[in-house]
Amino acid sequence: MTEIITGLQGEIPANSRKGVPYVAGKKNVAACAKHYVGDGGTNKGINENNTIIDRNGLFRIHMPPYYNSIIKGVSTVMVSYSSWNGQKMHANHDLVTDYLKNKLRFRGFVISDWEGIDRITSPPGSNYSYSINAGVHAGIDMVMVPLNYTDFIDDLTLQVKSKVIPMSRIDDAVRRILRVKFMMGLFENPLADLSLADQLGSQEHRELAREAVRKSLVLLKNGKSADKPLLPLPKKAPKILVAGTNADNLGYQCGGWTIEWQGLSGNDLTIGTTILNAIKSTVDPATQVVFNENPDADFVKSNGFSYAIVVTGEHPYAETYGDSLNLTIPDPGPSTIKNVCGAIKCVVVVISGRPVVIEPYISTIDALVAAWLPGTEGKGVTDVLFGDYGFSGKLARTWFKSVDQLPMNVGDPHYDPLFPFGFGLTTKPGMVRSTSAGVVSRGANVFSLISVSIISLLPFSLFI
Template sequence: MKIEGSLAMGSQWALVVLACLCLLVPNVAMGQLYKDPRQPVERRVNDLLSRMTLDEKIGQMTQIERGSASAAVIQQYKIGSVLSGGGSEPAFRATPSQWMSMTNNFQWGALKTRLSIPFLYGTDAVHGNNNVYGATIFPHNIGLGCTRDPWLVRRIGSATALEVRATGISYTFAPCLAVCRDPRWGRCYESYSEDPEVVRSMTTIIDGLQGQSPAGWRGPYLQDRRKVLACAKHFVGDGGTFQGKDMGNTVVNYETLVKTHMRAYPTAIAKGVSTIMVSYSSWNNQKMHANKFLLTDVLKGRLGFKGFVISDWDGIERITNPWGANYANSVRLGINAGIDMVMVPKNYVTFIATVKRLVSTGAIPMSRINDAVTRILRVKLQAGLFEYPYADNSLGAYLGTLSHRALAREAVRKSLVLLKNGGGAKKRLLPLNKNARRVLVVGAHANDIGLQCGGWTMSWQGSQGATTKGTTILAGIRQSVSKNTEVVYQYNPPTGYAKGKGFEYAIVVVGEKPYAEIQGDNLNNLNMPSPYPALIKDTCSNIPCVVVMISGRPLVVEPYLGYMNAFVAAWLPGSEGRGVAEVLFGNYEFTGRLSRTWFRNVGQLPMNVGDRYYNPLFPFGFGMKMGIK
């Protein structure tokens, strides 16, 4: 009897201890291991996957656009991710609190689903949080490549992550690891360089965006609430298409594809990049969105990528021509090729139904669905989204901070490339005299934030005008000269304006209008738009001048070079135009070196460093100094 009583008492104590544990970790008591942050990630993934229905799995594989989303839609269709297309925002010039309110509302819908799987919000923060009014806009990648400064790029990644989190967003479709081999491509400015090794060196931005865990594990560490998930794009070969045509065909053998266009991806994967986006382009006439060999055998197999593969915007629909033809077959090809999350901005109802039907017929095996969802859940769990699903209101203050703008000015200064400073009959002009009595500034690009930021700024294609907060180049000039210097600005002065008016020199700021993919392709001439050629000839024929070019790629400049005393490539500097003026006036030395070859004429293209017939106007890596102390 005593023994029996002791056993009974022991059992009662065991029940008490178990009950206490249940109170501490109620989800574990109910067997919901996936909600226990103390469990290994893979165990949580497997537990959650085992509980999911096919509808819930397909929902996780679906990413829809903000304009199509609502808490009710997310809850009904179990949507796993939402994105903002270029320029898509919750309200005109939305504040951080408005952004957070929107993302929190969507998250509320996700957490109301049966398994409470948090959703993931993505945005194209490709040079700062560029969809958001008042964010710091950093130079585009072509300029950052000229800095040859991986530490600077890492710091930009950290600043961008903070400004993205300032709006309640935890995922950015960056960095772009394309190796642009032809400046006619409309996305060339998204590429760090024509040199794959320069591109590879800039993967340090992933460290800045995603952070590193205290234990040293390289990958997303969002538990500190200041980091975001990164996305290496576009896999693979998008920068090598024939004649630089966007979404075109890259015709190279496998060895060249790996050596040139895939060079940066092993490093990005080693850094723990969470997601990789598929390219619209084709490789030897096979669409990348349907290329199982490259997406599954190479990327997931040989390279060991453990995150998830995401399509580009409506990328699956573009597999077949005309666009969207034989939709079911495109879905089958894309998912079976290895795409895990599919960006279907508006057509999500049809997509979900199509996938479900293809699974029921065996056209898409259940093993492929489980692999895709495993990868998506792994990323969400590693990122801490289950523990911290909602926005942190305290981070809103980080949008457009003075320290981030100072970092952007540093990036502008280091990205500038001095290509000419005197020579021939022209005298050396730089650094400019801060104490000149009278200075002329001409060109629309001198006084326009939208023009100096370029595409992917407040809208997909970008636009002219005061699109966001920042400092124009003209404002930076006025801040750099002495208080006794008169700065005269003329948008497009009449012929002969510069002559006989006492100007010591002119600063002529020229460039391209903003553009992005598709619409940015320039397959014919790469000439400066009117009135800039005439403006250079007239102004520089009458007084000494420095020409500053704002562009996303080299443009035809050789016919006008003889008119200039000095020539500076400023690329697309972003919101902090003062950085340009700080170098022109000698506060800092030029340190930038060309990240891509500057051609003489379009007939030479494509022409890259190392080519047999290499005869550039300015070679890859070229960059002068003023010689200031």
């Protein structure tokens, strides 16, 4: 995943010194490796929680992405809200200064998270002067203070003047920040190059996003038996049903951190193509597409549909708002699956930021697709549903049967997943796609189960 650093900053020169930040030019941006360190291993997966693990485990599982980021010339590292064995990372001098800066020789700058130093105390901000002291002493060079910046500046200045915080600590922070700014050329070109603005949302970028969608989809089930697959779906059918809360909701497709922090519901958030509209533009013009968000079973049985596509899943969330101890699909998702798939051949497309509870419905579903958060390009989903491209994606995370199994990772004695890490069925494009009286004809469809041998799995928490 650290390859994205090169994509953002540019290819680091062969003779570059390890740990020194590198940005190639005006068309590149500084990358940030976050959230340092152990953010992906918090107790019960709760945001800003405590990562309980010994030093060897922390360095073996959670630290490798940071080694690689530094080698790639990453410019900044952001500290995590979380704690390690009870100590807040924003106050951890051992890991921020002694290890990251001194041992790994990282020469970029360390930045706090949004109001990160406030959270050193409980409740947040209850001893702001202490929090400033602890965060700056830990080795944070740039402090993200979105609101009470005057209080921060006044208190920091007072602590420096009274020598509670040594000037050498300030010099270190300034030196690191200036190093990155000089490397980026911000003094020669302080403003963004507006000639690049017309590339935002360009058709070229949308096509790339569409490709990313179709390659990331994971086919988890295809037919009640291997010799009777449902996918790819025929484009030419008399009448098909599209159901589910996520079928015609661009905000749900995109998830959180889309324009708004928590994202939004509906189609006014940004420009894109919903999965429903993608289906309508993909099927034969003579095919009637009926959309009913949450139909009852009688409606499904009485309308003579050839097949149904149910698009359901999670609502948008970001950070703590996404914490869940049950990981269930919100209502009316389960009833929609039951009503539709209990009455007609159906494919269920799950829109989610993570594996969710699906085991109770598996036997009812004919085909199941994990679409994650496909974003604005709904046609990336229909590209594979209707066979213009084959399914090729594999699970990057174990899909559990029940939350009672969690935490569960490859190699655990109790490893008994619904779908194992690396699982993904494949299909080939170019099949015969037609129906006669609602019966799917499947020419030379290829259906195969990829068996993956897992040697080791090192989960990591690097988001750039």
